Amino acid sequence: MKTFRKIAFTLLIIFIVLSAGGYVYFDKKFTPPPNTLIVSGISENIPVKWVADGDNLYSALLLPVRLKGISQVFYMQLDTGSPTTVFYTNSLQSIHEKISPKSNLKNIFSSFKLNKMEVSSSGFQLINHGDSADTENPEAVNIIGTIGNDLLEKRIIILNFKDHTCSFTDRIDEKGFSGFEFKKRKILLPAKIGNEKLKLMFDSGTSGYELITNKESWDQYRLSNSHIKSEKGNSWGNTLSIKSSAAHQKIEMGSSILKLSEVTYIEGTSKMQNFLMKSSGMKGMLGNKIFINHILILDCKREKFMIKESEVKHSK
Template sequence: IKIDGINQTFFMQFDSGSSTTVFYKKSLESIAKKFQNQLKIDTKNNEISSSFSIGNMKIVSNTFEVLNYGEEISFDNPNAENSIGTIGTDLLEKRITVLDFKNNQCSFIEKIQENDFSDFEFKKRKILIPSIIENENLKLLYDSGTSGYELITTKEIWQQYRLKNSVLKTEKGNSWGNTLHVYSASAKKKIQFDKLILNLSEVTYIEGTSDLQKFLMKRSGMQGMIGNKLFLNHKLILDCKNEKIKLE
């Protein structure tokens, strides 16, 4: 991304599990120190008024939230991917989003010919995609922040889908500074999105998720989360305004 008035490229993580776009305070403070008078952080309300661009698209708001998170910018390292915030699904409300994982490209466009699109839910800016596993209809939250996982679900469904003799992979995850314990096992299932059937080769569950996340999971009726790993050789097109989706 490019911030208006600053001749430097920064990075933001696209997180479809986050309903709002937020900036990281520690990163912004180091930018403000180097480029004085270009950024003004409202430390009292933890907000910033800013405009930035992704390619040719410009995003402007008087009230971006600022989180007490992030790291100082490494200005001297030309290869540093300085992450200064998270782009949330508020950005998707006014554009059709094309995520081309095969070619590592994303596009935010105003119009597209919507042939062979299917329905999904965009509840409270959450992307809930219908799918089928073993003839069971599931509603799955697409959370690009869980990018390295295929399907994250409850411990009960995890036990049901996993290959019983597969090696258990354990690791620690991080969610806004909170440590999570992540358990993955091999699976050999098919997961269907509309007419497209993909192989589900791994299933995961997480310990350490907050009671609020568990409550939201039950409230929305979703049975799990899918990350980017399932879509790596595909193109995902999301029209959040009209709740239409296509996976190619």
């Protein structure tokens, strides 16, 4: 699951990339690597598995995947804050050692299946992360990697938070869809709270939060006398305080209006991060929780989106 360190680092990268002052250098530095994914087929109604953390029922969104030659189901976190799909080295090594030690490691992890859709690459990125997989228990929730926005460049995603399913398709009737920005494989959705127009990044890795924003907006949107829930985090040695408070606002996005019942900000970020946030024009990040009981459709290739409450029909 995404840590607070990664959240803060993601914020820093986005704010720097979008700020005018550092654009030339960071535009090149933080441009994601080429998309090496090869995707075949489509997949409908993949069951979503939620990871709970205390009172937060939506701490992470997991999708079930299958690896070549292995019958056990594994899981990958859907993280739209990540530009690239990655595997976790620690998890893969343990699977290789316990299940198929004589097989070629590269062959086992050169592809995965999401129901009927196959995703392959000549070289998935590996990061030093993850836990040793429990291959003895068929009910174990072994998280072996992260699905990033390189997959969303290849397929339209339909996140049906209402029915807890996820679909990937290549065609859909986009009548009534609205536009959004897809920069550096980051999803920047236009929004409006009151009379204020906002640009908000959809980061499903910050799953259990509705809206993470700056202190000024947090004070503006929260209910002034509401309880403040505090959590601790760490960013490269700096202690972070994550504060969430009840809100009673409406967010207009496209043709839909969502209820904002909680707002969050991160205390302890540097002055540079705060400055870059203000200068970038981006006012925060949206997690999965804001879309609960809705259907979110994202066509990153065409930069079109829609939020619905009714059934989605695929075009034929």
